[in-house]
Amino acid sequence: DAKTTQPPSMDCAEGRAANLPCNHSTISGNEYVYWYRQIHSQGPQYIIHGLKNNETNEMASLIITEDRKSSTLILPHATLRDTAVYYCIVRGAGTASKLTFGTGTRLQVTL
């Protein structure tokens, strides 16, 4: 599975949009981009995933560039409860494919 690169940390003011970037320049055609977050001392929480089209759900939006080499997770109105480590992971579609976690981005939402 392709590796990803994320900034180690970011800050965001509460109420503002948080835009978390991810580079995955070696992604192949059948690999999806998944985003998870982990709040301290909890298991990871699924946020969103996509293949090539932009996706939106009740938690976030996922913007994938046309060449699919990078993506951005957008939390439209960050709250203090969004403070967490966010992981961008690329994974193939096969049932045996595994999620391999990198170091992620530590998002700190402040007042």
Added chain:
Amino acid sequence: GAVVSQHPSWVICKSGTSVKIECRSLDFQATTMFWYRQFPKQSLMLMATSNEGSKATYEQGVEKDKFLINHASLTLSTLTVTSAHPEDSSFYICSARDGGRGGNQPQHFGDGTRLSIL
């Protein structure tokens, strides 16, 4: 939404004890479950992939005789840490994917088990 339940949430035991952790998919059938381990201030590391009705596949460097995995049904996988020692103290997290809905379905995670060996 998909729910994965993990039990116990924390356990403290003496060195040499064996500890069993259960992972259940509550509202879907999981032909594949995954076990991860996370040390403080580090990311999750995949230990093994558990397939229903067959032997687990372990990642390189993970001792299969130390970390026994059983996936006897489509909703339950167990991880047993045998003869645990202080260096086995860690946060263990299971994950499952709804195998009946295609290969791109997301994995869902339990809330983890914090294991402390004295």
